Amino acid sequence: MATDRDSVLEAAVGVLSRRPTAHLDEIARAAGISRATLHRIFPGREALIREVGTLGLRRFAAALDTARIEEGDAQAALRRLVDAVVPDAALCAFLAGENQLYDDPGINDLWEVQDARVRALFLRGQQQGVFRIELSAGWLSEAFFDLVAGIGWAVQDGRLAPRDGAFSLAELFLGGALRRPDTP
Amino acid sequence: MATDRDSVLEAAVGVLSRRPTAHLDEIARAAGISRATLHRIFPGREALIREVGTLGLRRFAAALDTARIEEGDAQAALRRLVDAVVPDAALCAFLAGENQLYDDPGINDLWEVQDARVRALFLRGQQQGVFRIELSAGWLSEAFFDLVAGIGWAVQDGRLAPRDGAFSLAELFLGGALRRPDTP
DNA sequence: AGCAGATGAGACGTTGATGTCTCATTCTAT
DNA sequence: ATAGAATGAGACATCAACGTCTCATCTGCT
Numbered sequence: 001m002a003t004d005r006d007s008v009l010e011a012a013v014g015v016l017s018r019r020p021t022a023h024l025d026e027i028a029r030a031a032g033i034s035r036a037t038l039h040r041i042f043p044g045r046e047a048l049i050r051e052v053g054t055l056g057l058r059r060f061a062a063a064l065d066t067a068r069i070e071e072g073d074a075q076a077a078l079r080r081l082v083d084a085v086v087p088d089a090a091l092c093a094f095l096a097g098e099n100q101l102y103d104d105p106g107i108n109d110l111w112e113v114q115d116a117r118v119r120a121l122f123l124r125g126q127q128q129g130v131f132r133i134e135l136s137a138g139w140l141s142e143a144f145f146d147l148v149a150g151i152g153w154a155v156q157d158g159r160l161a162p163r164d165g166a167f168s169l170a171e172l173f174l175g176g177a178l179r180r181p182d183t184p
Numbered sequence: 185m186a187t188d189r190d191s192v193l194e195a196a197v198g199v200l201s202r203r204p205t206a207h208l209d210e211i212a213r214a215a216g217i218s219r220a221t222l223h224r225i226f227p228g229r230e231a232l233i234r235e236v237g238t239l240g241l242r243r244f245a246a247a248l249d250t251a252r253i254e255e256g257d258a259q260a261a262l263r264r265l266v267d268a269v270v271p272d273a274a275l276c277a278f279l280a281g282e283n284q285l286y287d288d289p290g291i292n293d294l295w296e297v298q299d300a301r302v303r304a305l306f307l308r309g310q311q312q313g314v315f316r317i318e319l320s321a322g323w324l325s326e327a328f329f330d331l332v333a334g335i336g337w338a339v340q341d342g343r344l345a346p347r348d349g350a351f352s353l354a355e356l357f358l359g360g361a362l363r364r365p366d367t368p
Numbered sequence: 369a370g371c372a373g374a375t376g377a378g379a380c381g382t383t384g385a386t387g388t389c390t391c392a393t394t395c396t397a398t
Numbered sequence: 399a400t401a402g403a404a405t406g407a408g409a410c411a412t413c414a415a416c417g418t419c420t421c422a423t424c425t426g427c428t
């Protein structure tokens with residue numbers, strides 16, 4: 001049952017995104033299973049971490065697909081991306097915190113592909129005159145991901161209401177913190 | 185010699201901000217000393233991590249002081265803060281990644297004080313009509329710190345030139361990613 | 369040169385998480 | 399109801415990092 005595996009991974013994210021060094025006991029308890037069963041599903045800790053990473057990247061890639069970021073106006077595409085990615089913000093928070101994953105070539109490649117897609121979105125937006133050209137597409141892409149992770153942490157720790165996630169992310173990232181005098 | 189301690193902590197940050205689970209061997213090698221000497225300076229791993237955390241918070245607090253964030257126009261104060269904090273972005277990146285530190289009450293208290301100062305800055309800016317009121321001061325504060333950490337990671341990994349750090353941070357955070365038609 | 373202190377290299381025991389095993393219990397399908 | 403499979407609980411060995419120790423070497427000072 002793939003659903004079973006994914007539900008365990010889901011629970012693992014909840015623990016690991018906060019404390020990447022959490023013991024397997026803790027993860028198993030969070031998933032509602034015993035440590036023995038956890039080992040039956042995943043050969044070991046390394047495999048579990050890797051699976052969580054690939055799940056996060058699969059979800060992120062699915063969000064890019066759902067948002068159809070390659071189509072239409074760049075700003076509208078980014079707003080669609082925000083809505084699509086915020087539900088998986090916790091997974092992105094895990095990915096952001098687990099730089100160690102970049103040792104795995106498979107995960108690294110998968111990440112590169114998705115990151116390139118987001119960078120292309122910003123580049124396209126800059127060519128369309130929608131996004132600012134003073135900021136590099138690479139930095140926009142990285143900063144966007146940082147803020148998505150920030151949403152994930154804030155929601156998990158109860159500092160931000162889940163309903164406010166998409167709005168807070170889109171408004172801050174697109175419009176910045178400054179009040180615009182011309183748009184009352 | 186406090187300078188010696190700090191130089192070791194400095195080196196430790198370089199390693200720990202990327203990989204929080206790095207072995208003491210690795211940290212000692214990065215600092216150019218042996219593991220034995222590392223143990224002579226810091227009683228153990230826990231003490232080392234705690235010292236790195238307090239160093240980061242001291243530097244962050246010093247940046248808030250240097251920028252005089254309690255004085256004058258909120259936007260100008262934030263720009264001063266950006267300039268003051270970017271040189272220590274790597275330390276902030278460590279603080280952001282090491283949520284585990286929040287177990288220590290001393291560090292937790294110190295963090296609360298600084299976070300409250302930043303939140304007060306945003307609240308003041310909102311009252312002055314400088315910052316947008318649709319975004320909560322708490323989220324602005326958290327997002328700002330996330331982006332500072334992002335700067336630290338990007339610079340450390342060579343994805344962003346150190347000279348571009350302050351500009352990229354200030355422009356994105358204050359003005360957002362959207363191009364403003366009215367300010368060519 | 370000679371001495372005191374500091375450092376590096378390495379050995380050693382301890383500790384805690386991990387991986388594997390067994391066995392009793394529970395769930396499920398027929 | 400019963401056989402088979404799956405799960406939980408716990409014991410056990412392994413292993414890697416940690417903390418401590420000793421000793422040789424190096425540095426700095428007189």
